Each structure stands twice: as structure tokens, then as C-alpha cells.
Amino acid sequence: MARSLVEAKQRVQHCSICGNLTDADPCEICGDEDRDCSTICVLGDSSDVVAMEKTREYHGRYHVLGGVLSPMDGIGPEELRIGELLERLRDGKVREVIVATDPTVEGEATALYLARLLNPLGIKVTRIARGLPEGGDLDYADDATLVRALEGRRVMETDS
Amino acid sequence: MGALKLMKIEALILKRSPLGEHDRLVTVLSRDQGKKRVVARGAGKMVSKLSGLIQPYDRVQLDLWRGRTLDGIRGGEVLESFRGLRDDFKRIIYAACMAEVGEQLAQEENPDEPLYLLLLTCFRGLLRLKKMDLVLLFFIIRAMKVAGFLPAFETCSRCGAHFRGDVQFDLASGQVICLECSEGRGRMGLESASRVLLQSLRGVHPRELNTISCDPQRCRQLRETMLDFAEYHLSRPVKSRRFLDILD
Ligand SMILES: [Zn+2]
Numbered sequence: 478m479a480r481s482l483v484e485a486k487q488r489v490q491h492c493s494i495c496g497n498l499t500d501a502d503p504c505e506i507c508g509d510e511d512r513d514c515s516t517i518c519v520l521g522d523s524s525d526v527v528a529m530e531k532t533r534e535y536h537g538r539y540h541v542l543g544g545v546l547s548p549m550d551g552i553g554p555e556e557l558r559i560g561e562l563l564e565r566l567r568d569g570k571v572r573e574v575i576v577a578t579d580p581t582v583e584g585e586a587t588a589l590y591l592a593r594l595l596n597p598l599g600i601k602v603t604r605i606a607r608g609l610p611e612g613g614d615l616d617y618a619d620d621a622t623l624v625r626a627l628e629g630r631r632v633m634e635t636d637s
Numbered sequence: 638m639g640a641l642k643l644m645k646i647e648a649l650i651l652k653r654s655p656l657g658e659h660d661r662l663v664t665v666l667s668r669d670q671g672k673k674r675v676v677a678r679g680a681g682k683m684v685s686k687l688s689g690l691i692q693p694y695d696r697v698q699l700d701l702w703r704g705r706t707l708d709g710i711r712g713g714e715v716l717e718s719f720r721g722l723r724d725d726f727k728r729i730i731y732a733a734c735m736a737e738v739g740e741q742l743a744q745e746e747n748p749d750e751p752l753y754l755l756l757l758t759c760f761r762g763l764l765r766l767k768k769m770d771l772v773l774l775f776f777i778i779r780a781m782k783v784a785g786f787l788p789a790f791e792t793c794s795r796c797g798a799h800f801r802g803d804v805q806f807d808l809a810s811g812q813v814i815c816l817e818c819s820e821g822r823g824r825m826g827l828e829s830a831s832r833v834l835l836q837s838l839r840g841v842h843p844r845e846l847n848t849i850s851c852d853p854q855r856c857r858q859l860r861e862t863m864l865d866f867a868e869y870h871l872s873r874p875v876k877s878r879r880f881l882d883i884l885d
């Protein structure tokens with residue numbers, strides 16, 4: 478029992494495509510042919526994927542950044558899996574990137590940065606709605622709130 | 638055990654970081670007690686009432702209970718929301734840079750009302766003025782002045798000569814030196830126009846800030862020198878600085 482737990486722990490790794498925690502690479506979601514590959518939902522952490530999957534309302538792909546931009550902590554784009562995201566967008570199949578980072582200033586900074594980066598590439602960047610209370614964690618949101626936030630997502634346009 | 642001791646403070650929220658699974662450690666610059674670190678229990682939860690109270694840059698009134706090591710937030714109210722500094726990329730970065738420099742210059746439990754008022758003024762300025770780069774530069778210069786690092790200058794601090802042309806800025810003393818007197822290390826070249834800009838921003842009333850004209854290139858150059866100056870005295874890098882490069 479203890480041994481199999483250790484083995485299970487050792488097998489957990491980051492999916493080489495989306496960055497989600499998984500015991501198989503690519504993960505189950507990336508390997509699922511039925512999922513819509515024209516939409517990528519960008520999240521901060523793997524725990525946010527769990528929250529989003531629980532809603533059963535989202536059928537696209539994910540991309541886990543492994544954190545969010547944090548100017549005061551010096552966490553910049555290079556520290557996150559943003560290069561990997563750009564790589565995934567290269568073939569032009571993805572039409573929409575939904576940014577569903579936490580409704581905090583860091584989550585918002587991340588969303589705004591991605592919009593600045595991706596809009597010039599002709600990719601629609603949307604942000605889940607502000608129905609979520611400011612400052613909270615996505616994985617604490619109840620399913621109904623999250624579904625409303627997803628449905629009410631808005632297009633992020635950049636003016637500069 | 639005696640009754641729970643309570644106190645009220647007025648403060649600007651500078652930064653939050655996770656503390657355990659559900660709590661947040663909040664760094665604030667208070668009006669009367671300098672920098673403080675306080676605990677917001679349960680603020681990481683979606684339903685928490687406290688999470689709306691500790692949004693970065695907001696001016697808040699906090700009710701604190703005294704803890705043995707850290708004080709905790711019991712409640713309070715937002716006195717002035719700076720939401721506008723949280724939903725625009727440039728403003729987020731500029732406000733973060735100000736908050737970081739302010740946090741580093743402030744000391745715990747050491748009242749510093751001038752710094753508090755300066756930061757508040759500049760947060761407001763970021764929302765109201767078009768020239769955001771000038772507001773940031775103004776903040777760094779004035780924060781260094783408030784902290785006692787930037788002495789007044791009219792003439793060369795060594796020989797007293799009136800400045801003609803380019804000068805040098807001494808990171809250690811914050812003094813401006815003419816080229817004839819220049820020798821030694823730790824000096825940054827300062828073009829004549831940058832020296833004039835530094836001089837005006839050092840003295841201008843915040844209300845008159847929008848009357849000062851300066852081109853973005855000049856502003857950026859002087860900002861870099863002033864950030865070097867701040868880093869020299871803080872003995873640490875300004876972490877948000879690399880984000881300014883993303884904007885440039
Ligand atoms: Zn995957």
C-alpha cells in the first residue's frame with residue numbers, strides 16, 4: 478500500500494502539452510480526440526483545471542501556466558509556461574484563448590499581458606466574467622458561479 | 638486573558654501573499670504606524686468578506702486585533718478604491734513599481750506620513766493624469782527625497798559652479814556634480830535636460846505635475862537612473878523593474 482502510493486506519487490508529472498498534473502503524458506484531456514482543439518482555456522494552476530472540469534460545461538483544451546504574473550515578486554512571462562502556449566498556437570488551429578486566471582490583480586495582469594501578446598497574432602482572447610468576487614481563488618468558486626463566469630466571458634481588446 | 642485588544646488603522650494595501658492554505662499575509666503602508674504586515678484569516682476563500690478589503694492599492698480602514706506576533710484583520714472598509722489600477726496593464730505595472738519602492742523604503746512600526754501621502758497622491762495621479770510615466774518618475778524622485786537620499790541642488794555640489802551642459806549624478810550621495818569635478822565610480826551621466834527635469838520634479842507641487850512637459854525618452858532615461866539610485870540605497874533590485882521593460 479505504502480509502496481504503491483510512493484509509485485503513484487513518482488508517476489505524477491506535468492503534461493508536456495498543457496502543463497497539467499498527470500500520471501500519463503500527454504494527459505487524458507490532451508489525448509482526448511473529442512475535445513475541441515480550437516479553444517484553449519488558460520489557467521494558473523492544475524487545481525483550477527479540476528474546478529473547471531467539474532462544471533462539465535467546457536469541452537476545449539487547457540493550458541496551465543504554473544502561476545501568474547506578479548510584478549512585485551518579480552515573476553515575469555519567462556517564469557511561466559507562456560512560451561509553450563505560443564508554441565501551441567503556431568499551427569493556427571486555435572481560434573480562441575479563454576483566460577480564466579484568478580480574479581486577482583496578478584490574474585488580471587496575466588490576462589492583460591496575454592491579450593497584448595496574442596491579439597496581434599489574430600487570436601481572440603477572452604476573459605471569464607467578473608461575476609467572480611475580486612481577490613478570491615478560482616478553485617473555491619462553486620460550479621454555478623464558474624459556469625456563469627465562463628458563459629459571460631468578454632473579448633479583451635488591446636489599444637496599445 | 639484580558640479583553641481582545643482592537644485598533645483601527647488607515648492604510649494603503651501594498652501586497653498580499655498566501656499564508657497557509659486559506660489565509661493571506663497583507664503588507665500595508667499605514668498612515669500612522671509605517672509599514673505593517675497583518676494577517677487576513679480565510680481571505681483566500683471565494684466567499685471571504687475580507688478578500689474585498691485587501692485588494693492592492695486600495696485605501697482602507699482596517700480594524701485589527703492585536704496578535705502575539707502579527708496583528709490580524711477583523712473587519713474594516715474600503716475608503717478609496719483603486720480598482721482602476723488593477724484593470725489596466727500599464728497602470729498595474731506602474732502601481733506595482735511604486736508600491737514596491739514604497740514598501741522597501743518604509744520601515745515597520747515607524748510612522749512615515751509623508752511617504753504615505755506621497756504614495757496616495759501618486760496612485761490618484763496614475764488614475765487622473767495622462768502622463769503616467771511622469772507620475773512614476775515623480776514618485777521615485779520624491780520617495781528618495783522623503784527618505785533623505787536626495788539633497789537639494791542648484792549648483793555643483795563640489796565646486797559650486799553653475800551647471801553648463803551635461804552633469805553627473807552620484808548614486809551614493811544623490812548629489813549632482815559638474816563634469817569638471819567628476820572623478821571616481823558610481824556616477825551616472827545626466828544630460829542637461831534630464832538635470833533640469835530632475836530639479837523640477839524634486840520641487841514641484843503635485844498639483845502642478847501636469848504642467849511639466851517632458852518627452853517619453855527623456856522620462857525613461859531619468860527613470861532608469863533614479864531606479865539605479867533606489868536600488869543602490871535599498872541594496873536590492875526593484876523586482877517590478879523588468880516589467881517596465883515590457884512596456885517600453
Ligand atoms: Zn495535457
Ligand SMILES: [Zn+2]
Pocket residue numbers: 793794795796797798814815816817818
Ligand atoms: Zn564642480
